[in-house]
Amino acid sequence: MATQSTPPVSLPRPSKSNNPNPYPLSPTVNNDRYPIQSLINQCNSTKQLKQVHSQMLRTGLFFDPFSAGKLITASALSPFSSLDYARQSLLVFLQLLHHCEHFPDKFTFPFLINAASELKAFRVGRAFHGMVIKVSLSSDVYILNSLVHFYGSCGDLDLAYAVFVKTPQKDVVSWNSMITAFAQGGCPEEALELFRGMEKENVKPNDVTMVGVLSACTKKLDLEFGRWVCSYIERNEINVNLTLSNAMLDMYMKCGSFEDAKRLFDKMQEKDIFSWTTTLDGYAKLGEYDEARHVFDAMPSKDIAAWNALISAVEQNGKPKEAWLFFVNCSSVRMQNRMRSLLFVLYQLLLTERKDVFVRSATIAGLAMHGHGRAALDLFSKMLEARVKPNSVTFTNVLCACSHTGLVNEGQRLFYQMEPVYGVVPGEKHYACMVDILGRSGLLQEAVKLIEKMPILPTASVWGALLGACRLHGNIELAEQACSRLLELDPRNHGAYVLLSNIYAKTGKWDRVSGLRKIMRDFGLKKEPGCSSIEVNGIVHKFSFLTHFMLLM
DNA sequence: TTAGGGTTAG
Numbered sequence: 001m002a003t004q005s006t007p008p009v010s011l012p013r014p015s016k017s018n019n020p021n022p023y024p025l026s027p028t029v030n031n032d033r034y035p036i037q038s039l040i041n042q043c044n045s046t047k048q049l050k051q052v053h054s055q056m057l058r059t060g061l062f063f064d065p066f067s068a069g070k071l072i073t074a075s076a077l078s079p080f081s082s083l084d085y086a087r088q089s090l091l092v093f094l095q096l097l098h099h100c101e102h103f104p105d106k107f108t109f110p111f112l113i114n115a116a117s118e119l120k121a122f123r124v125g126r127a128f129h130g131m132v133i134k135v136s137l138s139s140d141v142y143i144l145n146s147l148v149h150f151y152g153s154c155g156d157l158d159l160a161y162a163v164f165v166k167t168p169q170k171d172v173v174s175w176n177s178m179i180t181a182f183a184q185g186g187c188p189e190e191a192l193e194l195f196r197g198m199e200k201e202n203v204k205p206n207d208v209t210m211v212g213v214l215s216a217c218t219k220k221l222d223l224e225f226g227r228w229v230c231s232y233i234e235r236n237e238i239n240v241n242l243t244l245s246n247a248m249l250d251m252y253m254k255c256g257s258f259e260d261a262k263r264l265f266d267k268m269q270e271k272d273i274f275s276w277t278t279t280l281d282g283y284a285k286l287g288e289y290d291e292a293r294h295v296f297d298a299m300p301s302k303d304i305a306a307w308n309a310l311i312s313a314v315e316q317n318g319k320p321k322e323a324w325l326f327f328v329n330c331s332s333v334r335m336q337n338r339m340r341s342l343l344f345v346l347y348q349l350l351l352t353e354r355k356d357v358f359v360r361s362a363t364i365a366g367l368a369m370h371g372h373g374r375a376a377l378d379l380f381s382k383m384l385e386a387r388v389k390p391n392s393v394t395f396t397n398v399l400c401a402c403s404h405t406g407l408v409n410e411g412q413r414l415f416y417q418m419e420p421v422y423g424v425v426p427g428e429k430h431y432a433c434m435v436d437i438l439g440r441s442g443l444l445q446e447a448v449k450l451i452e453k454m455p456i457l458p459t460a461s462v463w464g465a466l467l468g469a470c471r472l473h474g475n476i477e478l479a480e481q482a483c484s485r486l487l488e489l490d491p492r493n494h495g496a497y498v499l500l501s502n503i504y505a506k507t508g509k510w511d512r513v514s515g516l517r518k519i520m521r522d523f524g525l526k527k528e529p530g531c532s533s534i535e536v537n538g539i540v541h542k543f544s545f546l547t548h549f550m551l552l553m
Numbered sequence: 554t555t556a557g558g559g560t561t562a563g
Binding site: 244313392 | 554555558560
């Protein structure tokens with residue numbers, strides 16, 4: 001990973017002439033534009049651009065549309081920069097321009113705050129919030145509702161709730177904004193609680209409320225409550241439009257009532273890409289590939305979400321080869337030949353300039369897998385700098401990177417920061433990674449202590465991590481305990497037997513090795529041989545150990 | 554002027 005260099009970036013000093021402002025807004029600024037343009041061109045990191053930006057703000061040059069435009073262009077088009085920064089610059093710029101003539105009023109702020117929500121531009125939105133307070137608009141319900149939505153979309157539920165609570169005269173939109181923020185922010189319980197609170201306050205829910213409530217049911221996988229919500233919608237004669245139908249459809253699909261979902265889908269007069277993708281995803285996740293493919297083919301239009309749903313479901317069902325072939329076949333339908341489909345992949349990769357949490361987490365995983373733990377952690381830091389909120393998967397990957405690189409302290413620090421700093425509750429995978437980190441480095445007792453303190457039941461992967469560490473450090477006694485706990489949870493885990501047998505072999509206990517092998521035979525357990533794969537001319541070839549061996553002969 | 558639905562990363 002390249003480190004950011006920090007060459008001195010400075011604007012020409014303001015001249016000590018009679019002109020108090022070296023960068024006036026008048027056309028005479030032309031003479032002073034060129035140094036800034038050349039300085040912007042010399043920047044080779046976001047940090048340097050930010051330095052230029054801050055100096056332009058300090059000196060007032062950012063008020064000059066030409067110069068500001070140069071900075072925004074550089075922010076958007078430079079290979080090292082991010083669109084978010086450009087968008088943020090643009091937002092501030094627009095706001096400053098606005099400031100020059102008319103100050104935003106109570107009708108302007110909801111739009112400005114909305115723009116910040118869409119860009120997830122936290123600091124920009126907070127600045128708007130500050131301005132709202134300063135100009136005494138902080139009791140306007142439209143503005144406050146927008147702020148609840150803004151904080152919710154930035155993942156800051158505490159601030160969203162603080163604004164909601166302080167909204168003097170809440171309307172249905174206030175409640176809906178907060179319910180949605182909770183439902184989308186991983187707090188479905190709180191969303192449902194708020195829905196009950198809304199009823200107590202005699203605020204009549206509408207279709208948007210019910211979308212949020214259904215979304216919370218879906219997150220909780222609570223079919224019973226979901227069904228109750230659907231009957232509530234009927235009883236209260238809530239307008240069922242396409243969006244609400246789609247929310248109901250998704251709830252049925254994800255909560256496992258496939259029949260209800262199918263009935264609803266067939267009954268729906270109007271369907272859009274959300275209805276189709278929800279159904280497609282339902283079939284695909286059930287492993288009904290023919291049906292899924294049928295739905296995919298029948299879709300009037302297909303977007304990236306539909307492709308992702310089908311390809312990933314096939315891949316997740318343990319069929320990477322089929323997923324790849326499906327991708328190639330589907331691409332060639334539109335793109336005529338394989339070369340073009342590969343270009344399509346490259347094009348998609350180039351479009352990852354967006355660098356969302358999915359792309360970043362996947363990259364961290366890739367680096368971790370290939371032993372580049374430090375680079376993975378650097379990427380994680382950059383992700384935080386870019387204000388991309390890490391989630392549960394990100395932390396699994398980051399901890400995996402620490403484990404592969406032997407970064408015990410770093411791993412511990414991040415693990416204990418997960419909940420208090422990032423609001424991500426450690427799950428079984430994080431505990432398994434942490435046990436792995438401690439165990440690999442020989443801290444077996446620390447690992448045991450961590451397992452004992454777990455607030456959730458240790459899963460097979462947690463015991464598996466401990467067993468693996470025992471094998472590495474030759475601790476037979478602890479290995480036997482870990483293995484027996486592991487087999488209690490997963491009796492047919494051939495890996496556990498193999499690991500324990502390896503420990504016995506390593507310590508010369510051959511009688512125990514043969515004993516274990518016999519148990520495996522009696523249970524009909526066989527270790528699946530590992531294999532590699534390679535794609536040649538569109539065909540995926542699998543190589544087992546035997547094939548490798550023959551190729552070497 | 555404010556609020557809503559589908560997919561992807563381990």
